[in-house]
Amino acid sequence: MKELKQINTKDKLSQNHMMLNMGPAHPSMHGVIKLVLELDGETVINCDAEIGYLHRAFEKESERGTWTQVFPYTDRLNYVSPLINNVGYALAVEKLFDVEVTERCKYIRVLASEISRVCDHLTCVGASAMELGAFTAFLYMLQAREYFYELTEDLSGGRITPNYVRIGGLAHDLPENFKEKALDNIDKVAELISDVDKLLTKNRIFFDRMRGTGYIPKDMAVNMGFTGPCLRAAGVSYDVRKDQPYLIYDKLDFEIPIGVNSDNYDRYLVRMEEIEQSLNIIEQVLEKMPDGPINIDDPKICFPPKSQVYGSIEGLMHQFKLVYEGHHPPEGEVYHAVEGGNGELGFYIVSDGTGSPYRVRVRPPCFFMMQAIPRMLQGEMIADIVPTFGSINMIAGELDR
Amino acid sequence: MTVKFTIDGRTVEVPEGLNIILAAKRAGIDIPHFCYHPYLSVAGNCRMCIVEIEKMPKPCIACGHIVQDGMVVHTNTDMVKKIRKGIMEFLLINHPLDCPICDQAGECKLQEYYMLYDCEESRFNEQKETKEKVIDLGSMIMLDRERCIACTRCVRFFEEFVGDAQLTLRHRSDHAEITTFNGKPLDSIYSSNIADTCPVGALTSKDFRFKCRVWFLKSDDSVCPGCARGCNIKIQHNDGVIYRIMPRMTPDINKFWMCDVGRLTYKRYQGNERLTKPLVLRGQRLEVTILEEAIEELLESLRKLAKDGSANVAGVASAELTSEDASAFKSFMGRVGADKVFLDQGKDTPGFEDDILIRADRNPNTAGLKKLGIEQPVDELDALISSGKVNVLFIAAGYRGKIEDIIKRHKDKLKLVTTFAYNESDLLEGSDVILPTLAWPELKGTFTNFERVTQEISPALAPKGDALSIKDIVSQLEAQMERKAIAVA
Numbered sequence: 001m002k003e004l005k006q007i008n009t010k011d012k013l014s015q016n017h018m019m020l021n022m023g024p025a026h027p028s029m030h031g032v033i034k035l036v037l038e039l040d041g042e043t044v045i046n047c048d049a050e051i052g053y054l055h056r057a058f059e060k061e062s063e064r065g066t067w068t069q070v071f072p073y074t075d076r077l078n079y080v081s082p083l084i085n086n087v088g089y090a091l092a093v094e095k096l097f098d099v100e101v102t103e104r105c106k107y108i109r110v111l112a113s114e115i116s117r118v119c120d121h122l123t124c125v126g127a128s129a130m131e132l133g134a135f136t137a138f139l140y141m142l143q144a145r146e147y148f149y150e151l152t153e154d155l156s157g158g159r160i161t162p163n164y165v166r167i168g169g170l171a172h173d174l175p176e177n178f179k180e181k182a183l184d185n186i187d188k189v190a191e192l193i194s195d196v197d198k199l200l201t202k203n204r205i206f207f208d209r210m211r212g213t214g215y216i217p218k219d220m221a222v223n224m225g226f227t228g229p230c231l232r233a234a235g236v237s238y239d240v241r242k243d244q245p246y247l248i249y250d251k252l253d254f255e256i257p258i259g260v261n262s263d264n265y266d267r268y269l270v271r272m273e274e275i276e277q278s279l280n281i282i283e284q285v286l287e288k289m290p291d292g293p294i295n296i297d298d299p300k301i302c303f304p305p306k307s308q309v310y311g312s313i314e315g316l317m318h319q320f321k322l323v324y325e326g327h328h329p330p331e332g333e334v335y336h337a338v339e340g341g342n343g344e345l346g347f348y349i350v351s352d353g354t355g356s357p358y359r360v361r362v363r364p365p366c367f368f369m370m371q372a373i374p375r376m377l378q379g380e381m382i383a384d385i386v387p388t389f390g391s392i393n394m395i396a397g398e399l400d401r
Numbered sequence: 402m403t404v405k406f407t408i409d410g411r412t413v414e415v416p417e418g419l420n421i422i423l424a425a426k427r428a429g430i431d432i433p434h435f436c437y438h439p440y441l442s443v444a445g446n447c448r449m450c451i452v453e454i455e456k457m458p459k460p461c462i463a464c465g466h467i468v469q470d471g472m473v474v475h476t477n478t479d480m481v482k483k484i485r486k487g488i489m490e491f492l493l494i495n496h497p498l499d500c501p502i503c504d505q506a507g508e509c510k511l512q513e514y515y516m517l518y519d520c521e522e523s524r525f526n527e528q529k530e531t532k533e534k535v536i537d538l539g540s541m542i543m544l545d546r547e548r549c550i551a552c553t554r555c556v557r558f559f560e561e562f563v564g565d566a567q568l569t570l571r572h573r574s575d576h577a578e579i580t581t582f583n584g585k586p587l588d589s590i591y592s593s594n595i596a597d598t599c600p601v602g603a604l605t606s607k608d609f610r611f612k613c614r615v616w617f618l619k620s621d622d623s624v625c626p627g628c629a630r631g632c633n634i635k636i637q638h639n640d641g642v643i644y645r646i647m648p649r650m651t652p653d654i655n656k657f658w659m660c661d662v663g664r665l666t667y668k669r670y671q672g673n674e675r676l677t678k679p680l681v682l683r684g685q686r687l688e689v690t691i692l693e694e695a696i697e698e699l700l701e702s703l704r705k706l707a708k709d710g711s712a713n714v715a716g717v718a719s720a721e722l723t724s725e726d727a728s729a730f731k732s733f734m735g736r737v738g739a740d741k742v743f744l745d746q747g748k749d750t751p752g753f754e755d756d757i758l759i760r761a762d763r764n765p766n767t768a769g770l771k772k773l774g775i776e777q778p779v780d781e782l783d784a785l786i787s788s789g790k791v792n793v794l795f796i797a798a799g800y801r802g803k804i805e806d807i808i809k810r811h812k813d814k815l816k817l818v819t820t821f822a823y824n825e826s827d828l829l830e831g832s833d834v835i836l837p838t839l840a841w842p843e844l845k846g847t848f849t850n851f852e853r854v855t856q857e858i859s860p861a862l863a864p865k866g867d868a869l870s871i872k873d874i875v876s877q878l879e880a881q882m883e884r885k886a887i888a889v890a
Contacts, residue, residue: 314515
């Protein structure tokens with residue numbers, strides 16, 4: 001168990017310790033974030049994380065437009081797994097309306113979420129590996145990610161800004177031949193994963209850098225609010241998909257990998273295994289996908305088909321009011337969480353009955369890992385900062401919103 | 402006297418004599434309606450307000466039944482819901498797909514009721530009836546015959562409120578359309594009200610046409626500055642520009658309406674003539690300066706004139722000022738030794754008058770200024786300046802004041818003219834110091850109308866440039882006079 005020392009990082013008179021600034025722009029730091037390190041030689045005594053460089057006032061901006069206009073903003077939260085954010089927000093608003101989407105829509109949303117999750121983990125592992133010098137692994141992971149970006153682009157028109165989900169359904173249905181292309185790309189990704197596995201998992205250097213570094217005790221992880229792969233690597237079996245199932249996750253057959261040692265290497269293994277599990281989920285979903293409508297049949301929630309909008313006054317007025325005035329969910333507040341790439345991504349939404357949200361609060365999963373960074377780095381070497389920081393998968397878009 | 406009736410299961414007590422729509426409103430229930438208007442006679446042609454009344458054999462129109470003691474009304478049964486959908490379907494059969502270009506979008510009853518009570522897909526697969534669109538009816542109104550739902554609110558408005566039936570519904574069934582008699586243009590200063598009362602976009606204001614979408618407009622309550630009636634209005638603006646003025650319902654003064662003259666008064670304050678910086682006459686030219694300097698120079702000139710005892714000061718206040726500004730101005734006049742403050746009712750007074758709304762006195766606050774003791778007409782100033790009894794003037798100017806002509810006539814006789822104004826005018830040629838003031842859309846204050854009713858106005862826009870309210874400028878002037886110990890006998 002790590003002991004924590006109370007040291008004043010602002011104590012400039014301390015002769016023994018050197019203050020070193022890492023960031024906000026740094027080759028080995030993901031996104032924009034500043035770590036002010038207090039060093040005793042090579043050892044990190046303490047570090048102070050300064051966040052907020054990518055704060056774009058997502059929560060305040062959401063209050064400015066209509067309910068549907070929030071979706072492009074959600075794309076830019078965790079920008080490596082944007083479809084999960086779309087789905088999370090849509091599910092929260094649908095909870096306010098107290099409606100459930102159609103079966104086909106549920107399957108497609110799970111498909112979209114898992115594609116995004118794979119992209120997230122591929123990026124995380126690839127970037128972490130690159131920072132340790134394994135450039136080949138990085139390029140392989142990025143190639144694998146490219147295959148999945150192709151799928152996202154076919155699905156929604158955008159690689160990382162899909163804006164695909166709508167309240168009560170989706171923007172549009174799956175494109176033709178999506179299933180064939182997806183299965184094809186899954187095979188390609190699986191092959192690349194297997195190659196990266198061979199390059200990294202039993203790699204002496206990788207192992208030495210990752211094993212035993214970035215340790216956080218299990219109960220501290222729980223107390224600090226960890227969720228997602230970092231919590232599972234600590235040995236706690238908590239996944240929103242299993243513990244508070246939403247959409248059709250309770251009908252799917254998948255496992256949650258749990259780690260033992262709660263260090264960087266276990267987090268790497270958990271993520272690699274999760275990629276495999278997600279690929280499996282995607283295959284199941286494509287297999288079981290039912291036919292049917294993707295939007296629910298409630299005119300107060302879903303937009304009319306374009307043929308109606310251009311063809312009849314009723315459709316035109318309907319579209320007009322929903323676009324310019326917005327939806328009118330009943331007054332109230334809800335919280336709904338989905339499993340994001342980093343953990344429990346929650347949306348706490350307050351409605352005052354008007355066309356604009358009154359409040360949209362996002363629970364950013366990597367925020368809680370970020371607050372534990374000083375504890376994870378204490379007593380470690382400077383070189384350990386890099387894999388530790390990489391393994392918590394801090395995404396500035398989600399952290400700062 | 403009150404009656405007790407039950408509506409949707411709740412028993413409510415309401416004053417007697419109300420129809421079901423008004424009584425339901427008091428119970429917090431909205432019954433949709435197109436042709437009914439609280440200040441017009443009941444037509445009962447739209448049938449949208451149909452409700453179920455127990456013991457009545459058929460569903461009844463809520464606008465046409467007065468609430469009786471013990472009446473039981475249902476506004477939300479399946480039958481009522483079905484009827485509303487049916488009415489909407491009929492109204493929308495020939496309605497053109499104009500939402501993207503229709504000014505009414507965003508405040509259109511068809512759109513609102515569609516979302517609240519209809520939401521059905523269209524079953525109409527035929528060709529819609531086409532009629533004439535973009536008809537300039539005259540006065541301030543544009544007519545689009547395709548959008549009309551033949552509710553006859555406009556017909557009844559002219560017949561009952563204006564007392565001059567200028568519009569009628571001609572032809573039958575789906576060819577029915579609104580027209581003026583013999584194709585004569587619409588000729589009334591109350592024409593703009595039918596753009597408000599028309600529940601759809603058939604009658605729209607020419608002045609507001611295509612200027613701004615209504616959901617961008619912010620509203621501020623105020624009182625019309627056009628005449629002494631004091632119609633309650635809303636100033637609707639966005640981003641510092643006023644787009645239109647809408648009347649507010651006030652049963653005792655203007656009910657639901659206002660006149661076209663008042664509706665267009667906002668244009669006075671929007672143009673390029675707005676004064677934003679103090680101006681001082683140096684040599685032959687008016688130079689832009691800052692308020693402190695202008696006050697400096699003004700008080701210097703005043704001190705010099707006061708020293709050799711040749712200052713004969715008088716004040717002129719426009720009847721357009723708020724009572725607060727007028728009161729501050731009057732007390733300042735006392736400080737500078739003005740014997741009298743004259744009332745300027747402007748060149749447009751007296752205008753034509755009728756017994757409907759518009760008054761001959763085209764100023765909003767004559768009564769307010771008279772209450773403060775400012776009542777001598779500014780015409781008397783002519784003789785006083787000619788005879789040399791007045792040679793220093795302080796003018797709190799309004800729009801097109803009579804003082805403009807008086808100044809032009811006596812430019813050489815006046816030694817010091819200070820003008821508080823918001824617009825450039827002929828006064829600029831005759832003034833030595835010009836201080837920019839806030840105008841009506843930026844002011845907070847009160848107006849008193851001809852019936853002695855005092856009403857508040859709220860600002861809608863931010864001050865322009867260095868303009869301040871007369872009250873604020875005067876307090877700065879008085880503070881400086883205090884500091885420099887300037888006293889005018």
